Amino acid sequence: MFGKPALYEAFGLTVVEAMTCGLPTFATCHGGPAEIIEHGVSGFHVDPYHPDQAAELMADFFEMCKKDSNHWDKISNAGVQRIYERYTWKIYAERLMTLAGVYGFWKYVSKLERRETRRYLEMFYFLKFRELAKSVPLADPVTIEQST
Template identity: 70%
Template structure:
C-alpha cells in the first residue's frame, strides 16, 4: 500500500491507520477524517460484526466495507456507504474513485451519504435499541423457560435446528480464502 501511495503521488490524500487501542484517539481520528470530507474503508476478507463500521458511520463518515459478514447488514449499499469485495480490488478502487468524483462534481453528495449513515445508525444501532432488544429477548427466554421444562438435550436440539435452518446457509455465503492471499485478522 505504501508503494502504491508513493507511486500515484497520494501522500497527504490517504492515511493508513494501523490498529488503534485508545478509544478517545479513535473518536478523534474518525472526526478528523469526517471533518476533511474523507471516507472510511474497511476491506477485511470477512468481518463478524463490524464495530469499526458502526463507529465510522456514527461520526458521519461515508463507509466502504467488506460485503462479507456484518457490514453487509449494517450498510445499505449506496445510502450510508458501499459494499466492497476485498477479493476484487479493481472494482473496490473504482467504486472509491467514482464516489470522490461524484463528490467533486456535486459537493452535496458527500453530505448525502454522510447523513444516510447517521440515519442508519439512529434507526438500527443505538444503545437504546440494543438494550430494548436485549430486554425483549430476556423476556422471551424467561417466559420460554418458565412455560417449558426443557432439559439440556432438548435445548441442544433447538439450537442445532436454529443453526441448520438459519446460520449454516449464512455461513456458506462467506467465500473461502484464496490460496496465496494473506488471511484476514
C-alpha cells in the first residue's frame, strides 16, 4: 500500500509510480491525484484535512481485503490498468507532438514576425508588469551590508 496525504500535489508522479508497481494507492484529493485515481476503483482519495476519515478509509480497505482475498488484487490491477490507459511515455509523447504541431500551425498562420512579437511583449510589460515592478520594495544597501 502507498499513501500520499499531501495538502496539495501538483501532478503526482509518485502516485503514478506506486500505481505502476501495483500498490493500492491512497492519495490526496487535491491536485493531480484527483485526476489520476478513480476513487474506489484504481485507488482512493483522502482528504488531508480530515485524517480520521482517511484512517477509516484505510481500515475499511484492509477489512475488505481480510473478507475478500481478491480485493487487494482488484484495486492493484485497476491501478495498473489506469496508468497504462492514461499515463505512459507513449501517450505523453503523442500529446507533446500534437501540441508541437498546433504551435507550429499557429506560428505559421499568425505570421507574426520577431519585431511584432517583441513589440507585443513590450506593450504587455508596460501595461501590466511595469507598475507591479515599481511596487516591489528595493533592498536597503545598508541592511544588505550588515547581513553579510
